[in-house]
Structure formats: C-alpha cells, structure tokens
Amino acid sequence: MDANDAVYDIAVVGLGPAGATLCRLLDPRFRVIAFDRKASDPAAPGFRKPCGGLLAEDAQLALSRQGLALPNEVLADPQLFSVRTIDLCRKLERTYRRFYINMDRHKFDLWLKSLIPAGVEVHHDASVRAFSREADSLWRIRYFENGEEKSVRARTIAGADGAASLVRKTLFPKHKIRSYTAVQQWFKDEQAAPLYACFFDERLTDCYGWAVSKDGELVFGAAFPRENASRAYELLRERAGQFGFVLKDPLRTEACQVLRPERARDFRVGTPEGAFLLGEAAGFISPSSLEGMSYALDSAEKLAAIFNAGGKDCDVASLFGQYRAGTRKIRLKLLTKILKNPFMYNPQLRTLVMKSGITAI
Ligand SMILES: Cc1cc2nc3c(=O)[nH]c(=O)nc-3n(C[C@H](O)[C@H](O)[C@H](O)COP(=O)(O)OP(=O)(O)OC[C@H]3O[C@@H](n4cnc5c(N)ncnc54)[C@H](O)[C@@H]3O)c2cc1C
Numbered sequence: 001m002d003a004n005d006a007v008y009d010i011a012v013v014g015l016g017p018a019g020a021t022l023c024r025l026l027d028p029r030f031r032v033i034a035f036d037r038k039a040s041d042p043a044a045p046g047f048r049k050p051c052g053g054l055l056a057e058d059a060q061l062a063l064s065r066q067g068l069a070l071p072n073e074v075l076a077d078p079q080l081f082s083v084r085t086i087d088l089c090r091k092l093e094r095t096y097r098r099f100y101i102n103m104d105r106h107k108f109d110l111w112l113k114s115l116i117p118a119g120v121e122v123h124h125d126a127s128v129r130a131f132s133r134e135a136d137s138l139w140r141i142r143y144f145e146n147g148e149e150k151s152v153r154a155r156t157i158a159g160a161d162g163a164a165s166l167v168r169k170t171l172f173p174k175h176k177i178r179s180y181t182a183v184q185q186w187f188k189d190e191q192a193a194p195l196y197a198c199f200f201d202e203r204l205t206d207c208y209g210w211a212v213s214k215d216g217e218l219v220f221g222a223a224f225p226r227e228n229a230s231r232a233y234e235l236l237r238e239r240a241g242q243f244g245f246v247l248k249d250p251l252r253t254e255a256c257q258v259l260r261p262e263r264a265r266d267f268r269v270g271t272p273e274g275a276f277l278l279g280e281a282a283g284f285i286s287p288s289s290l291e292g293m294s295y296a297l298d299s300a301e302k303l304a305a306i307f308n309a310g311g312k313d314c315d316v317a318s319l320f321g322q323y324r325a326g327t328r329k330i331r332l333k334l335l336t337k338i339l340k341n342p343f344m345y346n347p348q349l350r351t352l353v354m355k356s357g358i359t360a361i
Helices: 017-025 057-065 105-114 166-171 229-242 293-310 316-326 328-345 347-356
Strands: 007-013 032-035 082-087 092-097 121-123 127-133 139-145 148-159 179-188 196-200 209-214 217-225 252-259 275-277
Touching (some): 007 017, 007 127, 007 139, 017 032, 017 105, 057 293, 092 347, 148 166, 209 229, 217 229, 293 316, 293 328, 316 328
Parallel strands (some): 007 032, 032 121, 082 196, 148 275
Antiparallel strands (some): 082 092, 127 139, 139 148, 179 217, 179 252, 196 209, 209 217
C-alpha cells in the first residue's frame, strides 16, 4: 500500500514525556503512528528540550502509578534536597526543602521513547509540517523526513508537541496563551558547593530564574517576557555573579518558548472532531514553578485510558467529551497554581513570606 493511503487509528505528534507516555500506554490493537523531531541516538545532533531536568513529586508519583522506575543512567549527580531562593533586588535569601529528582532531561526523554512498544510506528527525526481534515473526516498529516515531504491519514490526531504546538495553533489559530522565552546556559560547575537555586528579579522578569548543578556542570537559566530576553538574561547572569555565583565562559546556550497559563480558557484539550491535546500543548504547565512533566505524564495516562476503554470504533466526539471531563482535575489543580502565583511573584508578598521565614530551613 502507498504510505499516503495508509490509515492509522491515532497519529501522535511529538514524543516528549506526554507523547511517549501515550504511545507506551495505548492498547496494541490500535494502529498508531508517531512523529518526533528528536533523533533516537543519544549522540546524534538535533533537537533537545531545554529544561531544568527536575522531576517533581507529582511526576514521580505518575511514574510509580505507571509501574516505572528511573534507571540510573537518567539521573544527574548530585541529588539535592533544598532550594536556595534568592531575591536579587532586595538581596534576601532563604533555603526551602524540596524533593526533586535531578535528571539529565535528554536521557529521560530518550528513555521514555525507548519504552514505546514495537507495534507503534515511530518516525524519529521527523517533523510534522501541517495537518487538515479531509472530506471523509480523516486527518491528513504532512511531515518531513529524510529530506522528503510525506503524508499519512489518521482517524484521530494527538498533539503532544509542547509549548510551540503546531497542533494547538492549527486547531485554535486565534487563541493566544501567555508565553515566555526561556534562556539557559551551561557552565563548568565552579560553585563552592553543588547548587539548586532560584532567583527573583522583577526588574528583569515577572517569572523566575534557576541554577542547578548537574554532572560537573551548572545550568543557569530564566524565563523572560518575550521582548529583549537575551539582554535580560545577560543582566540576570551579571547580577547573580555579583551575588557570588561563578558564571563565566558558557559551554552552550539554549532557548525555547515556555507557556504560562493565566486563566481557565488557556487549557485546551482538543476538538470533538478527534483532535486531542496533551502535555504542554494543552497548556498543562504550572504558571508558578514552570513544572510541566507531571502534567504531561498525567494527561497522557488519562488519554490512553479513554482510548483503550473506547476501543477502535468508538465515536471520536464521545472520546473528546470523556477526555475533557477526565482532565478536569488537572485543570483545577493548575487553576489553584494560578491563584497561588501572587504569593510567589508579587514582590511585597514574597518579601513578607521570605522575611517571615515560614517553612524555611
Ligand atoms: C527551560 C525550561 C525548564 C524547565 N524545567 C522543568 C523542570 O525542571 N521540571 C519540569 O517538570 N518541567 C520543566 N519544564 C517544563 C517541561 O519541560 C515541559 O512542560 C514538558 O517537557 C512538557 O512535556 P510535553 O511532552 O508536553 O512536551 P515537550 O517535552 O516539549 O515535548 C514535545 C516534543 O514534541 C516534538 N515536536 C514538537 N513539534 C514537533 C513537530 N512539528 N513534529 C514532530 N515533533 C515535534 C519535540 O521533539 C519535543 O520533544 C521546563 C521548561 C523549560 C522551557
């Protein structure tokens, strides 16, 4: 059969934590095709998700629920149990207890991809360029692979393509969600002791910055409103330097978009025509901590369970309704994070909390 004529039950766009988890948990009776810009070989050049690589407790819980244990090679050295929180404007510092797992994010992504069953047709190093709904209600997905433009058809499409999601933008071209530019650089780790720190400086950003020691290197980054992000990053680096952090001669620089939802309608889970959004593509990321992996794992698990229960011939509109209802808890949880935001990001409130020493070590 010509590849253009093949019809799949589900086409998954993007194999970060959300897409890889969905593919792993889908019942083998579905005919699934998946596309990911990343290469499968860890040494190969190509797309790597810029990330702090910290696995929060809720993400640890999701992995446990899904019966997974993290292999050693995914862990980064050292494991840290507290975060130094620094307000660079007021020169205030406090240390708080945290229970993150420190990981190599790229290795984590490749490990999750390696768990996808052989029955799923995975296209690594392949980029989806466009998709549209045809007269027979099937989705036509156009992708670019090995220098060639190709296409397939599928009954449903699952957009797990992250913050800059093509699937989300195609389904909701008019909807704008608040987004920031995350910039981070890697340095040889020359701090006095291994470090996990976060930085606030409202002169440069109303979001925050981070520094994490990883395998002899230090990643230092921050999320900025989209204009002048690189200038703001340089100033933040300079100010952190004045605070005693050693940040010279960057080894590499990364940047990408990160979403920061601010209202209920920023969460979009798809359309009744059989298009689904999961992970950050759905807007599922904490606007306070920018933690997104737990929501990627949770939403993928939910969508897989709904597909599996519905079976191959289930009405796609009904699947969509179930997924929308099934992700209500995720949306509510994120709404509470939106409400919590002022306590972290309002300078006066944050100063009060930090000065009070509540919950600090
Ligand atoms: C700088 C930074 C630091 C962060 N730190 C943390 C952290 O420490 N802990 C945490 O929990 N969260 C963190 N986050 C958030 C977290 O990285 C995301 O929320 C999470 O990765 C979302 O997972 P996902 O699977 O939905 O999307 P992604 O991880 O973004 O995966 C999407 C995948 O889709 C693929 N893709 C995209 N477009 C296409 C296309 N057109 N065709 C084919 N493939 C495509 C890409 O290969 C990509 O791997 C951070 C985010 C940023 C930007």
